[in-house]
Amino acid sequence: MRGNFAKITKILSAGVVAAGLLASASAKAAEDTIKVGILHSLSGTMAISETTLKDVMLMLIDEQNAKGGLLGKKLEAVVVDPASNWPLFAEKARELISKDKVAAVFGCWTSVSRKSVLPVFSELDNILFYPVQYEGEESERNVFYTGAAPNQQAIPAVDYLMSADGGSVKRWVLEGTDYVYPRTTNKILEAYLKSKGVPAEDIMVNYTPFGFSDWQTEVSAIKKFGSAGKKTAVVSTVNGDANVPFYKELGNQGVKAEDIPVMAFSVGEEELAGLDTGPLVGHLAAWNYFESVDTPENKKFIDNWHKFIKNDKRTTNDPMEAHYIGFNMWVKAVEKAGTTDPDKVIDAMVGVSVPNLTGGYSTMMPNHHITKPVLIGEIQADGQFETVSQTPGLVMGDEWSDYLPDSKDLISDWRAPLSCGNFNVATGKCGGKGTN
Amino acid sequence: MLLLRAIGLMLLLTMAGLTPSKAAEADLRATIAKFAAATGFSATEAVVRELAASGDPAVERPLSALAAGNLYIRKSDSQVFVGKEAGDGIELLDPLSGEETADAAKADLTKIKVNNGLRRTIRDALGTLTLRAKDASVRLAAAATMFKTPDAANIEPLDAAIAAETDPGVKTLFEQARAASVVVSDKPEADKLAAVSIIAARGDRDALSLLTSVDANGQGAVKDAAAAAIGNINSKLALWDAGQNIWYGVSLGSVLLLAAIGLAITFGVMGVINMAHGEMVMLGAYTTFVVQQVIRTSFPGLFDWSLAIALPLAFLVAALVGLAIERGIIRFLYGRPLETLLATWGVSLVLQQAVRTIFGPTNQEVGNPSWMSGSFDVGQLAITWNRLWILVFALLVFAVLLYVMKRTAWGLQMRAVTANRRMAASMGIRTQWVDALTFALGSGIAGIAGVALSQIDNVSPNLGRGYIIDSFMVVVFGGVGNLWGTLVGAFSLGIVNKFLEPYAGAVLGKIVVLVLIILFIQKRPRGLFALKGRAVEA
Numbered sequence: 001m002r003g004n005f006a007k008i009t010k011i012l013s014a015g016v017v018a019a020g021l022l023a024s025a026s027a028k029a030a031e032d033t034i035k036v037g038i039l040h041s042l043s044g045t046m047a048i049s050e051t052t053l054k055d056v057m058l059m060l061i062d063e064q065n066a067k068g069g070l071l072g073k074k075l076e077a078v079v080v081d082p083a084s085n086w087p088l089f090a091e092k093a094r095e096l097i098s099k100d101k102v103a104a105v106f107g108c109w110t111s112v113s114r115k116s117v118l119p120v121f122s123e124l125d126n127i128l129f130y131p132v133q134y135e136g137e138e139s140e141r142n143v144f145y146t147g148a149a150p151n152q153q154a155i156p157a158v159d160y161l162m163s164a165d166g167g168s169v170k171r172w173v174l175e176g177t178d179y180v181y182p183r184t185t186n187k188i189l190e191a192y193l194k195s196k197g198v199p200a201e202d203i204m205v206n207y208t209p210f211g212f213s214d215w216q217t218e219v220s221a222i223k224k225f226g227s228a229g230k231k232t233a234v235v236s237t238v239n240g241d242a243n244v245p246f247y248k249e250l251g252n253q254g255v256k257a258e259d260i261p262v263m264a265f266s267v268g269e270e271e272l273a274g275l276d277t278g279p280l281v282g283h284l285a286a287w288n289y290f291e292s293v294d295t296p297e298n299k300k301f302i303d304n305w306h307k308f309i310k311n312d313k314r315t316t317n318d319p320m321e322a323h324y325i326g327f328n329m330w331v332k333a334v335e336k337a338g339t340t341d342p343d344k345v346i347d348a349m350v351g352v353s354v355p356n357l358t359g360g361y362s363t364m365m366p367n368h369h370i371t372k373p374v375l376i377g378e379i380q381a382d383g384q385f386e387t388v389s390q391t392p393g394l395v396m397g398d399e400w401s402d403y404l405p406d407s408k409d410l411i412s413d414w415r416a417p418l419s420c421g422n423f424n425v426a427t428g429k430c431g432g433k434g435t436n
Numbered sequence: 437m438l439l440l441r442a443i444g445l446m447l448l449l450t451m452a453g454l455t456p457s458k459a460a461e462a463d464l465r466a467t468i469a470k471f472a473a474a475t476g477f478s479a480t481e482a483v484v485r486e487l488a489a490s491g492d493p494a495v496e497r498p499l500s501a502l503a504a505g506n507l508y509i510r511k512s513d514s515q516v517f518v519g520k521e522a523g524d525g526i527e528l529l530d531p532l533s534g535e536e537t538a539d540a541a542k543a544d545l546t547k548i549k550v551n552n553g554l555r556r557t558i559r560d561a562l563g564t565l566t567l568r569a570k571d572a573s574v575r576l577a578a579a580a581t582m583f584k585t586p587d588a589a590n591i592e593p594l595d596a597a598i599a600a601e602t603d604p605g606v607k608t609l610f611e612q613a614r615a616a617s618v619v620v621s622d623k624p625e626a627d628k629l630a631a632v633s634i635i636a637a638r639g640d641r642d643a644l645s646l647l648t649s650v651d652a653n654g655q656g657a658v659k660d661a662a663a664a665a666i667g668n669i670n671s672k673l674a675l676w677d678a679g680q681n682i683w684y685g686v687s688l689g690s691v692l693l694l695a696a697i698g699l700a701i702t703f704g705v706m707g708v709i710n711m712a713h714g715e716m717v718m719l720g721a722y723t724t725f726v727v728q729q730v731i732r733t734s735f736p737g738l739f740d741w742s743l744a745i746a747l748p749l750a751f752l753v754a755a756l757v758g759l760a761i762e763r764g765i766i767r768f769l770y771g772r773p774l775e776t777l778l779a780t781w782g783v784s785l786v787l788q789q790a791v792r793t794i795f796g797p798t799n800q801e802v803g804n805p806s807w808m809s810g811s812f813d814v815g816q817l818a819i820t821w822n823r824l825w826i827l828v829f830a831l832l833v834f835a836v837l838l839y840v841m842k843r844t845a846w847g848l849q850m851r852a853v854t855a856n857r858r859m860a861a862s863m864g865i866r867t868q869w870v871d872a873l874t875f876a877l878g879s880g881i882a883g884i885a886g887v888a889l890s891q892i893d894n895v896s897p898n899l900g901r902g903y904i905i906d907s908f909m910v911v912v913f914g915g916v917g918n919l920w921g922t923l924v925g926a927f928s929l930g931i932v933n934k935f936l937e938p939y940a941g942a943v944l945g946k947i948v949v950l951v952l953i954i955l956f957i958q959k960r961p962r963g964l965f966a967l968k969g970r971a972v973e974a
Contacts, residue, residue: 043789045898047797165477167553178943208942211902213893214691216684216823217937227641229649244799244894252811252820258556259584274799274894279809281505282552378551380505388477388551 033076037096039107044084059308093117103340131322135184139412139421146326149397156374157286171232178207182237191403215249234262257282269315288372289321290385295359328354367412369397472514488561498531508545567597579609588621636665676816687823689930690830695903696910698882700922712784714900720750720886740805750883758879915963
C-alpha cells in the first residue's frame, strides 16, 4: 500500500508537470514586449497565499502599461503554475528564463521553493524578486529580497513585547510550524532573548506539523506555562492553514490578549479573513505594512486593487506591498540601466529608492535586502490590524543574523569591488557559511 | 472584550436611576476632555487612572467604550464622544449620559487608540468600580479580575464588599481576591499566612501563578507556606492533567471517527480505495459556508440554526457527488484497486480545483453558533463546547449508521452484496444500485462530517487533504469492514496521540503513532477487529 502510494504520487506529479507545460505553451506573444515572469502557485496547498500575489503582479503590470510601458515597450506577464510542488518551481523557473526569455521573475513564497530555484537563477543569470518575510541567512546575487529579514520583523516584535507598552513580558513561548523558517527564526530569537538576560527556563519552544488542526494540548500547555506568576507572551511562527484552528482554540479556551498576547509573524489580513476575530482582539502581528495604514499611497493602492479584482472585500497584505516595492524598484532600475539585461539591471538595482505604502521610501541595499519600517499591530474586531507601535526610522534588512554564532561575522555586499554574498570579516574571505 | 461589554450593559441597567451630581459631573467631563490632548498610550493611561480614581460609577461608560475602541475625538472641536457605528458614519453619544448628540463621518473623527496594556488598566479599574453591582455575574467578574491583579489598595473596598455581600459564591471569590491582595501588601505575617491558605484552597492555575510569585518574593513562614501549597496544588493538577489528556484524546478521536466513518463504508464495506473521500468532507464544509452566507444576508435571526440546516444539505450534496462518481467512474473499476486509487485521486484534484475556481483559494469564514462557542470548567478541566458537541455528534452519526447497516433491509442488502455479489444477485438484489447507494451513503456521511469539521478547521480547498491519511489509518487499524473497529481505532489513536504529545511534541508524537501502527499491522494485517469470512478476501 505505502510503496504503491509513493509510486502513484510520482506518476501524478509527472502528469501535473505535463499539464503545466501544455498550459504555458500558449504564452507566446509579439516580439516588442518585455516579458515578466510570475512564479506563484495557483493550485495546491500554497495557492491560498500565492494566488493573490499573482493577481497583484498582473495589476502592477497593467498599471505600468497604462503609464506607457517600460523603455517604450509594453510589459507582458507570463504566468506559470508551480502547483506548490518544490521541484516543479525549479523546472518552471528554467522554462520562464530559457523558453519565455523573461527579463525578471517575481515569485516564490516558501523558503524551500526559493532554495529550489536559486541554482536556476544563478546558472541562467536572471533576477528573482522574493516578496515574503523569511529567516535570513542567505544573500544571492540574482535574488532581491523585498520581504522582511528577521531583524525587520522578529527582533523589533520581541523588543516591543519587552517594553512597558507591550506589557514587559518576562516569559516566552516560541510556537512554530516545523520547517526551516520557524526553526531558524526561533534560534535567532532564543539567542537574542538570552542575550537580554532571559533565563532558559523562561523560554518554551514547541513545534507542530504543517496544517496542524488539533491545538488543545498546545494551548493548554501555553496556559500552564503562563501561570508561573510572570507576564507571558507567545511568539508564533505558525504557518498558514494551521493558524485558524490555533486561534479558534485560543478563543475557545479563553486565552485573552490582555493576559497572554500572541505575536504572530505569519498572520496577515488574508489569514484573518477566515476567522471571527471578536475573541482575538488585542493579539498582535509584526509586519512592514498593514492594510489599515492611513496614507494616500495606500488608499490609492487599495482602491486600485479592489477595482482590479472586482471585489471590494478583498484585503491587502504585507507580501503584496513587497511586490509593489519590488516591481517599482525593478522598473526604476531598468530605466536607469536603459536595458532589461539582467546583469546591468542587477548592478543598477543597488541604491534604487521608491515610495512604499506606509508613507516613506524603501531603498535597495548592497546586500539585496531593502529598508522598511516595522509596524506592530493589534487585531481588531473587524479583522484589520491597528498599528500600536512603529519603529522610529527605517530598518535595514540584515541577512546574516548577529545573534547566531556561525553568521555573526558574515556580511554581504554585491557592489563591484567586494561582490560577495557571504564575506567573513573575521577571516577576510568570501565564502562563509551561515546557520541553516 | 465580551466581558467588558457585558459589564457595561449590566452597569447601564443598574445605574439607570443614578446621575452624578452637577459638580462631580463637571469634574468628570473636564477629565474626559483630557483624552483629546493625550498623545501616546501612557498619556491616555494617566487619564484613565484619573477617571478611575474618581470612584464614580459614571466613568464606566467612557472607560468601557475606550476599551472596546469606541471612544472618538471630533477633529473640529476636540470633543470626546462615545461612537456607535451607524451605516457609513458614526453616531456620537455623550460619554457620560449616553444620549445621542450628533452624527459624523469617519473622516471627521479620530479614534482613541488602545492597546493591551490600556485594556488591562481599564479592566482593573472597572473591577474595583463594579464590586457593588447588582448583578451577581458582574460582581463575580470583578472578583476574578481583582484576584488576578492583586494590589494592597484593593483590600479596603473588598472588605466593604465582603461585608455587604449576600451571595455565598461571590463572597468566597471576594475573600480569595482579598487574600491575593493581602499577600502583596505589608500586613503582618499572620494575616499573610491566613491569606496563603485561602488562596491554596482555591487550587487552580491562577492560585498557582499567584503563589509562585509569593514564593519567589516572600520571606520566612509565608514563603514556606506558599512553597508547601504549590507542591500540593501541583500534585493535584498532575491528576487533572491526566484527565485532560484523556479528554483531549477522546475529542481528537471523535474528529478522527467523523472523518473516517464515511470511509469505513466506501473502503471498509465496499473495498473501494477512495482517495476523494477528503473532498467529500470539504464539500460538506463548503455547503455549511454557503448556508451561512445565505443566512447572514437574508435571515440573520436563524444563524444559530445554520448547522442544523446545513446537515441535510451537506449530506445531499456529498451523496449526489458520490453517486455521480460511482456511476461515472468507479463502477467500471471494481476489482481493480490500483486503477480505482488513481481515478479517485484524479477526482480529488478536480474537485479541489473546482472549489478553488468557484470560491477562490482563500479560507472562508464559517462562524460558530453561540451554543458552540466558549468553554466551561469541570474542576480544573476546561472543556470547549465545540469539541463536546462534535463528540456527541460523532457518536450519534455512528449509532445511526450502525442501525442502518444492521437493522434495515437496505443495510442487509449492502452487507449481502459485499459478502457475496453473485449470490445476492441471484436472490433478486439489484447489486448495481446497492453499490451506487452504498457509495452515496458513505460520501453523504463524509459530507455531514464536513459540517462538523468546518467548526474547528479551515474551510479551504485543502481541507480534505489533511484528513485522508488519518482516515485510512483509522479504518485499516480498526479492521477493514468493521464499524466497531473504526470506533475503537479512532478513539485509541486519538488518546495515544494526545498522551504522547505533551512529552514527545506534536511532530514526534505523530511519527511514533505511525511507527506503532506499522508494527501493529505487521502483527495483525487485518487490524484490530478482523472480519472473518469471504469479505476480507475481496
